[in-house]
Amino acid sequence: QAVLTQPSSLSASPGASASLTCTLRSGINIRTYRIYWYQQKSGSPPQFLLRYNSDSDNLRASGVPSRFSGSKDASANAGILLISGLQSEDEADYYCLIWHNRVWVFGGGTKVTVL
């Protein structure tokens, strides 16, 4: 079982909200991890969006709109990237990342399509 699992794809309409999940493998507790999120548009390197650990420990990268936000769902053992007010420019692949056992581990990525 992979350390981090992301749904492979998600589609939503412009103006809608999109909730991207990053589920940690059983036995790895989301409460003890910061979750990092990246956006990768076609043909470009990934760009760091934000990190989230708690409401008092989180950071949005410079220039990232406030409609991108992070959270955790402890009951689902998952990190969440919420994109509010989806825009066509948000169409991209999104990756989560954690520091686990002295290794950076990426999720498999979610392709977001704005219909």
Added chain:
Amino acid sequence: QVSLQQWGAGLLKPSETLSVTCGVDGGSLSGYYWSWIRQPPGKGLEWIGEVVHSGSVNYNPSLKSRVTISVDTSKNQISLRLRSVAAADTALYYCARGVWEPDYWGQGSLVIVSS
């Protein structure tokens, strides 16, 4: 404004050694973790390892036996060597900088392994 310039051999044969270099313009190596991350065509991201200014390294166990990451402070460069490559090593190789998480990425170097 820091700039990461990457270069390295684009086409290799199986069993050869991959070598990619990342030159840092407009910034110091000191105070950052410098990571190498790769992405096979159409697939997700895999962290290879990291180095700091002092030369201390940390590798992904999945690649540790074949990888060497080094730093040349006199040239402000970071280098990646991957021995005994195979087709599965075909990927875009990125260098990335971060105070902790990799938050600034180079444009990537495409390496193709083919007989």
